Amino acid sequence: MKIKNPDYKQTILDEFKAQKFMAFINARVTKIEPGHCEIEVSYKEDLSQHHGYLHAGITGTLADNASGFAAYTVIEKGSSIVTSEYKINFLSPVVGEKIIARGNVVKAGKTLIVCRSDVYDVKSGVEKLCATALLTMVEIKGK
Amino acid sequence: MKIKNPDYKQTILDEFKAQKFMAFINARVTKIEPGHCEIEVSYKEDLSQHHGYLHAGITGTLADNASGFAAYTVIEKGSSIVTSEYKINFLSPVVGEKIIARGNVVKAGKTLIVCRSDVYDVKSGVEKLCATALLTMVEIKGK
Amino acid sequence: MKIKNPDYKQTILDEFKAQKFMAFINARVTKIEPGHCEIEVSYKEDLSQHHGYLHAGITGTLADNASGFAAYTVIEKGSSIVTSEYKINFLSPVVGEKIIARGNVVKAGKTLIVCRSDVYDVKSGVEKLCATALLTMVEIKGK
Amino acid sequence: MKIKNPDYKQTILDEFKAQKFMAFINARVTKIEPGHCEIEVSYKEDLSQHHGYLHAGITGTLADNASGFAAYTVIEKGSSIVTSEYKINFLSPVVGEKIIARGNVVKAGKTLIVCRSDVYDVKSGVEKLCATALLTMVEIKGK
Numbered sequence: 006m007k008i009k010n011p012d013y014k015q016t017i018l019d020e021f022k023a024q025k026f027m028a029f030i031n032a033r034v035t036k037i038e039p040g041h042c043e044i045e046v047s048y049k050e051d052l053s054q055h056h057g058y059l060h061a062g063i064t065g066t067l068a069d070n071a072s073g074f075a076a077y078t079v080i081e082k083g084s085s086i087v088t089s090e091y092k093i094n095f096l097s098p099v100v101g102e103k104i105i106a107r108g109n110v111v112k113a114g115k116t117l118i119v120c121r122s123d124v125y126d127v128k129s130g131v132e133k134l135c136a137t138a139l140l141t142m143v144e145i146k147g148k
Numbered sequence: 149m150k151i152k153n154p155d156y157k158q159t160i161l162d163e164f165k166a167q168k169f170m171a172f173i174n175a176r177v178t179k180i181e182p183g184h185c186e187i188e189v190s191y192k193e194d195l196s197q198h199h200g201y202l203h204a205g206i207t208g209t210l211a212d213n214a215s216g217f218a219a220y221t222v223i224e225k226g227s228s229i230v231t232s233e234y235k236i237n238f239l240s241p242v243v244g245e246k247i248i249a250r251g252n253v254v255k256a257g258k259t260l261i262v263c264r265s266d267v268y269d270v271k272s273g274v275e276k277l278c279a280t281a282l283l284t285m286v287e288i289k290g291k
Numbered sequence: 292m293k294i295k296n297p298d299y300k301q302t303i304l305d306e307f308k309a310q311k312f313m314a315f316i317n318a319r320v321t322k323i324e325p326g327h328c329e330i331e332v333s334y335k336e337d338l339s340q341h342h343g344y345l346h347a348g349i350t351g352t353l354a355d356n357a358s359g360f361a362a363y364t365v366i367e368k369g370s371s372i373v374t375s376e377y378k379i380n381f382l383s384p385v386v387g388e389k390i391i392a393r394g395n396v397v398k399a400g401k402t403l404i405v406c407r408s409d410v411y412d413v414k415s416g417v418e419k420l421c422a423t424a425l426l427t428m429v430e431i432k433g434k
Numbered sequence: 435m436k437i438k439n440p441d442y443k444q445t446i447l448d449e450f451k452a453q454k455f456m457a458f459i460n461a462r463v464t465k466i467e468p469g470h471c472e473i474e475v476s477y478k479e480d481l482s483q484h485h486g487y488l489h490a491g492i493t494g495t496l497a498d499n500a501s502g503f504a505a506y507t508v509i510e511k512g513s514s515i516v517t518s519e520y521k522i523n524f525l526s527p528v529v530g531e532k533i534i535a536r537g538n539v540v541k542a543g544k545t546l547i548v549c550r551s552d553v554y555d556v557k558s559g560v561e562k563l564c565a566t567a568l569l570t571m572v573e574i575k576g577k
Contacts, residue, residue: 023198026205055166061231062169062209069204088204089403090427092235092378092521092568094548096541111566112525116402117375117429119523119566137540137548139521139568141376141427143403232546233570235378235425235521237405239398254423255382259545260518260572262380262423280397280405282378282425284519284570286546309484312491341452347517348455348495355490374490378521 006040006110010082017042017074020085027070030063034074040110042074047103059099061136064106064124068093068138071108072120076142079113084144089117091140099135101128108140118142149183149253153225160185160217163228170213173206177217183253185217190246202242204279207249207267211236211281214251215263219285222256227287232260234283242278244271251283261285292326292396296368303328303360306371313356316349320360326396328360333389345385347422350392350410354379354424357394358406362428365399370430375403377426385421387414394426404428435469435539439511446471446503449514456499459492463503469539471503476532488528490565493535493553497522497567500537501549505571508542513573518546520569528564530557537569547571 010016014037021027021034030052036043044067046052046059054060069088076086105125112119119141126135153159157180164170164177173195179186187210189195189202197203212231219229248268255262262284269278296302300323307313307320316338322329330353332338332345340346355374362372391411398405405427412421439445443466450456450463459481465472473496475481475488483489498517505515534554541548548570555564 020198024203025193025196026203029194050168051172053168055163060167060169060209061212062205065208065212066203066205069208087241088238090235090237090376090405090425091208092233094233094540094568094570095231096543096548098230111523112563114525119376119525121566134541137550137568139376139523139566141523233519233548233568237397237425237427239400239405254380255420257382262382262519264423277398280407280425282380282423282519284380306484310489311479311482312489315480336454337458339454341449346453346455346495347498348491351494351498352489352491355494373527374524376521376523378519380519381517384516 006079008039008078010080012082013078017077020077021074032067037078039078040075042071042108044071044106045103059104061095064099064104064136065093067104067106068122068124068136069140071106072122072140073142075108075110075120076118079110079118080144081146084146087143087145089141089143091138093136093138095136097133097135099126101126103127116144118144149222151182151221153223155225156221160220164217175210180221182221183218185214185251187214187249188246202247204238207242207247207279208236210247210249211265211267211279212283214249215265215283216285218251218253218263219261222253222261223287224289227289230286230288232284232286234281236279236281238279240269240276240278242269244269246270259287261287292365294325294364296366298368299364303363307360318353323364325364326361328357328394329391330357331389331391345390347381350385350390350422351379353390353392354408354410354422355426357392358408358426359428361394361396361406362404365396365404366430367432370432373429373431375427375429377424379422379424381422383412383419383421385412387412389413402430404430435508437468437507439509441511442507446506449506450503461496466507468507469504471500471537473500473535474532488533490524493528493533493565494522496533496535497551497553497565498569500535501551501569502571504537504539504549505547508539508547509573510575513575516572516574518570518572520567522565522567524565526562526564528555530555532556545573547573
C-alpha cells in the first residue's frame, strides 16, 4: 500500500473531528494504519431502533466512515475522499454494548478506491461479525 | 399492491415512534401510501459532515427506513420488517435545508420485498435527487 | 441530458459489434436514445441454467451492457466507458422467449455516470420486470 | 460451518452439469469444500469484450455461480439455491488466460446465505484480484 501523505493520521483525525455528526453519536477513531481505519460507537438509547437494539443507520454510517478514512491513508496530501456508493449486508441484529467498524482498502486506483468494511457487534467483550460492506470511494484532488 | 394489514398506517407510525434514533435526529414520516413511504430530516449542525453539509449517514439511514416502512404497507399484520441489505449511490452533496427519502416497493415476494429509495435534497424549496438506493427487506412473520 | 458526441449511435453500434461475447449469445441493440439503451437476448438452450430457464449470468450481462451503452450517449467523442460496479436484484426467474434490458442514465457526472437498468422477461409477448440494477460507470477520456 | 447434506459435492456437480450455459462458456468447478467453491473459465475470443479482454459478463456470472455453489454446501439435501441479489466491483480488466472465482459463505442464516466472491485474473500462472462481490442467496426448501 503506497503512502503519499506522510501526515495521513493527523489529516484523518482532523477530518473526523470536523464531522459534527461523529461527536453527536459519540463515535471514536480507535486505529489508523496504512489502508485501514477503525471506528467505534457505544450503545445508547438515543441510537436505538424499535426493538431497543442499535439502529442499522449507525451501522451503515460507521461502515461508510471506516472505509472512507481507510481511503484517506492512501491518497495525496490535500486530496479529500467522497463516497461514491456502498452496499451493506446486515448479518445479525446489534445487541451488544458497542460496535466496531473496520475499513480496509481493497484496491487503490488513480481516482477510485475500492474498500471493504466489516462491522462487529461487541457483547460482554466478545466480537461477532454483524454487517459487511463493499464501498467505492473517490479521491477529489486539491481540496 | 396487495394490502394484508388494513392498519398498516398505525403500525408504521407506532414502529417509527419506537425508533428512538428517529427522534434523536428529528426525522418525520410525511406520507404513507400502499407500497410507499416518505421520511424527512431537517438540517442541523449536529448532523453535519466535515464540509458542513448533512452527513451521508443520515442519507443512508433515511433511504433504508423509507423503504423499510414502504415494505410494512404490504406485509401481514403482526409481521415485522428487517433490512437484509441495501446499496446506495450518492449523486451530489446535500446542501439544502432538509432531505426527503421516498421509499417504494418494487416487488413484494413471499419473504423478500425488494424496494427502491430516492432521496431528495431540498434547497429553498426546490428538490434535487441526491441519492438512490436499491434494498432487500425480509418479512419476519408473527413478530 | 447533454449530448457531447453527436455520433454516439454509431459509436455504440461499433463498440457493441466489437464485443464478440454479444455475438456469441446473439444479443441485439434494439434502441438508442439520449441517456437510454436497450439490448435483447432470445432464449436458447445453451444459455440456460439448471431448471431450463435463461441463466442469471445473461441477465446480469445485459443489465450491465444496457447501462454501459446508455452511458456512451452522454460522454465525449473518443472517450470510452468502463463499469466500476453494479448491484442487481433478481425478482423472478426468466421463463419467457427473450429478455430486454433497458439502461438509463440517472446522473452524468464529470467522471462517474450512475445508471439504472431494468430487465424484462418477455413471455408470449408480455413483459414482466424480472431484475433491476444500479450501476456506476466511469468515463475514460481519450481512449 | 454446519453441513446438513453429506452428499453436497455430488449435488453441486449435478446442478453445475445441468446448467447448459456453464458448458457453453466451458466453465469448470475446480474445488468444493464446506462453505467454499471455485469455478474457472479460460479465455477464448467468443467471450471477449471490445478491447479483446474477457467480458465482464463472464466475471459476474462466475462470481455469482461460485458463491451460489458455496451456498449449496451448507443447505439441506433437497433444497436449492436462488440468487436474491449481488453487487460486484471490477478492479482491473481481465487480461490473462483464465479467471478463477472463489465463493465463500460469510453467514448461513435460516433462509438467507450471505456470500463473498473474489475473482482472480490468471496471467502466465500469476493470480491478480480483478473483481470482488457480495451476494445474498436464498435457500428454497424441498426442491
